[in-house]
Amino acid sequence: MKAIFAGLLLTLGVMSAAQARQSAPVIDWIDIPVATASGKPVKAEQVREAIIAAGNGLTWEVHSNPNGKGLVATVLVRNKHTAVVNIPYDATKYSILYSSSINLNYEVSNLDVYRQMAPNDKSPDGIRVIHPNYNSWVNNLRMAIQRELNKL
Template identity: 40%
Template sequence: MKFNLFGKISVIAISLALLVGCGTAPVRNVDSAAISGAHSITSVEKAINRAGASLGWNVNKKSDGHMVGKLALRRHLAVVDITYNQSSYSIKYVDSSNLNYADGKIHTNYNGWIQNLEKAIDIQLSIL
């Protein structure tokens, strides 16, 4: 009897943990992240490209100081604007599919992807 009760509680706990992991949260944007050191706009652009490519992002230049990043994982797609200059960069949500975007909230995985992209950019900028 104790084992059955313990088993049921375990199944419920695991189910709740999985549901929590699939939740939504406010969209994470990166606003004017500082770039330390003196770098050319071209080197900043290359650092962003390398960082994105290392994580599977397809990053394309749209104009000077503006790139668009796309990440396609399984059935999910995230699109961001990346603006930059010699002293800072920003990453802003543009569009997505299959990430439950509504009213400024999105699947929590998106925020992790943006956090990872930000860290990768910072690493690439630090080794310039």
């Protein structure tokens, strides 16, 4: 019986370690400066249109945030994984912030491996972690927004 219990504990430990390797700290992009190729200042509406165009070009659905602050973008990948981000913006900056997800293993973790990966995150509740593809999708959205802003 002890051998079975020890085997179960070992299996659970290996599974936890495997999940730790498969997750990454959530990256929020905060106060990204609005920069255009021309260097000219833009209006908030132009930033909004650039965000919408960028999202639509990458299959993100972009809508007004129901709370009236910025936009909400949702991506559905392979009809299985969903990520939702909030995008507050004005004429000088915008942010891309995690809101929710489905099938991306989001959790708040206190594992030391995540604390080492995100040393600037001082949250006492733990580090927000997610499947690493989430960060790639959001970074792609950020780069697409910049490409749209460069057109202004």
